Amino acid sequence: SCNLTGLWDSTEYSVAIQCISVMSVFWSEWSRGKTASTEEKAPSEKVDLWRVIESSHSAGNRSVHLMWKPLNSFPPSGRILGYKIQYFPENNAEHKMTNISTDKKIILLLNEEAYIISITAYNSGGNSPEAILRIPSTDEKTSQVIETARTFTTNEEVVVEWIASEPEVTDYVVEWYEELETDPFGRSWQYVSNSTYWKTNKKNFKPFICYNISVYPLYGNKVAAPYSIQTYVQEKQPSEGPVADTGIPGKNEVTIKWKEISKGKRNGFISNYTIFYKPEDGKELNETVNSDVLQYRLKSLQANTQYTVYIMASNGAGGTSGEPKTFKTLKF
Numbered sequence: 001s002c003n004l005t006g007l008w009d010s011t012e013y014s015v016a017i018q019c020i021s022v023m024s025v026f027w028s029e030w031s032r033g034k035t036a037s038t039e040e041k042a043p044s045e046k047v048d049l050w051r052v053i054e055s056s057h058s059a060g061n062r063s064v065h066l067m068w069k070p071l072n073s074f075p076p077s078g079r080i081l082g083y084k085i086q087y088f089p090e091n092n093a094e095h096k097m098t099n100i101s102t103d104k105k106i107i108l109l110l111n112e113e114a115y116i117i118s119i120t121a122y123n124s125g126g127n128s129p130e131a132i133l134r135i136p137s138t139d140e141k142t143s144q145v146i147e148t149a150r151t152f153t154t155n156e157e158v159v160v161e162w163i164a165s166e167p168e169v170t171d172y173v174v175e176w177y178e179e180l181e182t183d184p185f186g187r188s189w190q191y192v193s194n195s196t197y198w199k200t201n202k203k204n205f206k207p208f209i210c211y212n213i214s215v216y217p218l219y220g221n222k223v224a225a226p227y228s229i230q231t232y233v234q235e236k237q238p239s240e241g242p243v244a245d246t247g248i249p250g251k252n253e254v255t256i257k258w259k260e261i262s263k264g265k266r267n268g269f270i271s272n273y274t275i276f277y278k279p280e281d282g283k284e285l286n287e288t289v290n291s292d293v294l295q296y297r298l299k300s301l302q303a304n305t306q307y308t309v310y311i312m313a314s315n316g317a318g319g320t321s322g323e324p325k326t327f328k329t330l331k332f
Contacts, residue, residue, distance in 0.1 A: 008075035040078030042126030052184035078123035146227035171218040207234035235268030241322030268315030304331040
């Protein structure tokens with residue numbers, strides 16, 4: 001007999017035997033194989049847990065969206081059968097509630113108190129260590145630990161760097177999602193330890209889409225106030241230009257107004273607007289204003305003259321003009 005050691009847990013093995021006689025140099029054929037599986041053991045790692053807290057409802061309750069990533073330890077300890085979620089008010093540990101989920105997300109309806117939430121994964125061998133997060137009360141104020149943050153892209157990666165005012169904070173969570181994403185479960189996150197620098201493959205972001213990126217400092221299981229920024233990994237010129245509203249012109253002036261381009265059609269950060277205007281049979285002129293300006297008064301116009309005007313919105317990749325409009329200045 002032979003005792004095979006060093007095998008992986010919860011893994012099926014196939015075993016075969018061959019033999020050789022003392023006086024021979026030739027081995028026999030292999031025997032027919034036998035298969036057997038090693039026993040499962042309890043998961044050895046905590047689940048990767050995160051949360052999104054929605055604002056309070058009218059009744060004082062709020063929805064807490066919990067989500068976690070599947071255990072990716074290798075070799076695996078066994079087949080995960082489910083997840084046990086336990087939660088209780090921070091000042092009343094006896095009031096503990098338990099939910100079981102086979103999914104990797106759950107919504108908890110909590111009141112305005114602070115809560116402690118823990119999640120364990122389980123299989124036939126037992127439970128994993130607890131992953132614990134604290135949900136603050138609705139009136140709790142947290143200080144801003146991160147002073148500033150910036151993001152930039154390379155050929156292959158998206159990078160976020162930040163500066164924290166408290167060097168003793170060593171753990172953070174970086175969260176990112178599309179600006180127009182409304183489902184809290186549509187967010188991605190990653191824990192960062194002993195660093196104020198994070199990077200990920202550029203393929204995790206779509207081009208021409210604005211992303212919200214937030215960095216959350218951690219104090220154990222407590223989550224502090226985030227620092228949030230926006231980024232595009234790649235820009236292209238806007239899908240449409242602004243529509244000009246000429247209003248009622250005067251003799252020598254007119255106020256041009258326009259609306260912001262919808263977020264889904266900006267394809268980048270709008271840097272400025274340029275107003276192009278041209279009198280009939282005359283030379284085209286232009287004025288450029290900052291991206292936060294949505295109206296502009298054109299002065300020194302010729303009286304009793306027809307003008308054509310259009311507006312171009314520009315981002316880092318170029319500009320796109322809206323449809324031209326005409327107006328005529330007054331004679332008197």
